[in-house]
Amino acid sequence: MGNQSKTFDLIVVGAGNAALCSAIAAKENGADVLVLERGSKQKRGGNSFFTDGAMRFAYQNKNALKPILPQLSSEDFEKIDMPEYQASDYLQDMMKVTEGKSAPELAEQLVEKSYETIQWMQKQGVKFELNENQSFLKDRVQQFWGGLPVKTQGKGIGLVEALFNKLASLGVDIRYHTRAVQIEMTNNKVSGIIVEEQGEIKVIPTKSIVLACGGFEANKEKRIKYLGEEWGGAIVRGSEFNTGDGLDMAVEAGAQPYGDWSSCHAHTTDFQAPEVGDYKKPGDIYKKSSYPLGLIVNMRGERFVDEGADFRNYTYAKYGKETLKQPEQKAFQLFDERVRPLLRTEYNLEEATCLQADSIEALVEKMGVDRKRFLETISQYNEAVQEGEYNPSVKDGKGTSGIVPPKSNWALPFDRAPFYAYPVTCGITFTFGGIQANKNSEVLDKNQAPIPGLFAAGEMIGGLFYRNYPGGSGLMSGAVFGRTAGESAAKYIHQISEKMY
Ligand SMILES: Cc1cc2nc3c(=O)[nH]c(=O)nc-3n(C[C@H](O)[C@H](O)[C@H](O)COP(=O)(O)OP(=O)(O)OC[C@H]3O[C@@H](n4cnc5c(N)ncnc54)[C@H](O)[C@@H]3O)c2cc1C
Incomplete structure (x- = not known):
């Protein structure tokens, strides 16, 4: 030695x-x-x-972000609507998602x-920049949500x-x-x-x-x-x-x-993603977390989670794990043309694995899931969608009634062609x-x-x-x-x- x-x-x-x-x-x-x-x-x-x-991180109000984002002008800040995120909000989120178990000394620190x-x-x-993945444009105002308005410039690579x-x-x-x-x-x-x-x-x-x-x-x-x-x-x-x-x-x-x-932390991930992180194709390009805007079905053609239970930040870790429990450790995220423009950049058709069809019947053929059950699932879901104002930047309460599992927010009918199915599995992030x-x-x-x-x-x-x-x-x-x-x-x-x- x-x-x-x-x-x-x-x-x-x-x-x-x-x-x-x-x-x-x-x-x-x-x-x-x-x-x-x-x-x-x-x-x-x-x-x-x-x-x-x-x-x-916790911040008092929008003004506290100005020194962190010096590249943004006062006019830029005017066009942003950003809820405050106090230390108490952060602590509450820590306790909420960990079911009250996070060690208080560490969480507080x-x-x-x-x-x-x-x-x-x-x-x-x-260097930091706005995390646009955490916002939606509404009435020409960038509305942020979920207490995560900032990311490092150049993502993890830049960091x-x-x-x-x-x-x-x-x-x-x-x-x-x-x-x-x-x-x-x-x-x-x-x-x-x-x-x-x-x-x-x-x-x-x-x-x-x-x-x-x-x-x-x-x-x-x-x-x-x-x-x-x-x-x-x-x-x-x-x-x-x-x-x-x-x-x-x-x-x-x-x-x-x-x-x-x-x-552990896990994420629904492109079914074709490499077995371990690929340094030549870096960036977090395989995750698929826009499912609150759509539906998730397994190979049996059945839904198995409440896609709209909460903002994705609070559910994606859990839902990744749920996917591992499904047949073939596989599921499909479904979106129609109405919501497709709202999907995150990782759903870009050039990068992502995606099946596309002009009818629901044609889509199910490509997916290879249980056809009969899938068509029933979609029609039961469409019938269960309730009236209400749709707003993806808040928990809008526009949900379903009478189906299990429910979709608690952001429920729109799945009926506008073309239709898209993204095959996903579970990727482990960290333990x-x-x-x-x-x-x-x-x-x-x-x-x-x-x-x-x-x-x-x-x-x-x-x-x-x-x-x-x-x-x-x-x-x-x-x-x-x-x-x-x-x-x-x-x-x-x-x-x-x-x-x-
Ligand atoms: C795809 C992906 C996206 C993510 N996105 C986010 C995000 O946007 N925001 C966020 O907060 N978190 C995110 N996370 C989680 C985040 O990456 C981790 O929580 C964080 O990076 C952990 O940092 P770390 O320094 O503890 O570990 P790491 O960054 O993993 O560093 C560990 C280091 O130890 C080295 N090492 C291991 N064993 C040995 C050994 N025996 N001897 C010497 N060196 C060793 C490794 O090579 C590595 O360099 C993401 C994770 C992944 C995988």
Whole structure:
């Protein structure tokens, strides 16, 4: 086993959003940092690279967004209608989608630090823009909804590029093709990390470690073990490298496993999407989340969820999972010509897998689902649609009556040709189970005591998300706890240095 003499202040494991924020914050606070990335330079950036860059943060009102979006003029802001999204709204959303289970200490930290962390990221060179996917044009006013009006410029690619540029300007090295495999502890404190680099096992001495190397979503065996048999067949929407190494290492070093290990974030995804995230066709182009405007049927020709139960942000994670339980792990999202112009860009006919026909009868032939049942489903649905004012930017209450499951909002008849069917399956995004950390990103042991020198951030921290999560909170959690982990590690290094002299 090779050993290297230099002792770093901090090793950051991973090179996604959480890791990069940690490394920048630690360096800013005087630490000598090295970043380890399992993938190549071409495949760096983790799941963060594949995101839309949507980030959920609390803001007082529209004016609070002006410094975040300096490229927009006052006239631009005039044409925007944007509901306020206070810290209390964010916290309420966290608790709502996690059924009250999110650990209050972590949820509060996420929410309370969200706005200032966005400003901090901006200082590091990350640029933001309006998240138009979260708005509809009504009476020439851009109406935003759902508390997620901002995303990073250039999506996840732009986000990680800005953070990599910042790290380079700070002179922080990143070692690619370097897989962390074990934490070395001496006298119950972190003293090094064992890595596998180009087939060789080496020890890198370090005073502290930030683990920011993702969950276990790309590990089929672990998915089956913790999430259930059906998850073996899920498409991996992001990085192929998040196989749970960090979780194994942390638990071996004494960390307390924490949070929802039997659940994950998932998304309805194009049936033809690649098995793992494709770095050559990046961006979040395979997800299919405009279903609240349409219908979803399975191979039996039956609906199985309330497509309009809530805005997509609050249902897509759950509905992805439901798709895995359907025959052939497949479903079809249906839209008619009336709603097609309202669909998100991922439904673009050049990119997406889509079946199209001029009649419902012709469409069902192409889909290969149970014909008789499908035609019954559509006609029962059309009869059940109630009168009301249709408005996709609010929960309009225009629903169905007398069918199960109902469609609670945005119910329009499916009757205007041409008709479109998008075949979908389930793509896993990230896992919710992690290790326990406190609000300072210190990893806790089984007695709730911090493990000296060990910190964590991003997907690795358990306890924030249970069963579901409010969209845009993954990157925000990575940034808040990543920055905090870097600051805490720098403080720890300072403290142990003082003790030595
Ligand atoms: C397609 C897609 C779209 C998404 N869209 C959004 C969105 O718009 N908004 C949002 O908030 N969230 C979104 N998410 C979720 C979001 O990506 C994650 O919550 C977030 O990026 C996690 O950041 P992270 O830094 O913890 O992990 P990652 O970004 O996944 O980084 C983990 C890093 O660790 C590395 N690594 C793994 N194991 C090792 C090891 N043993 N040694 C060294 N390195 C290792 C990986 O290669 C990777 O670089 C999306 C996810 C996907 C897949």
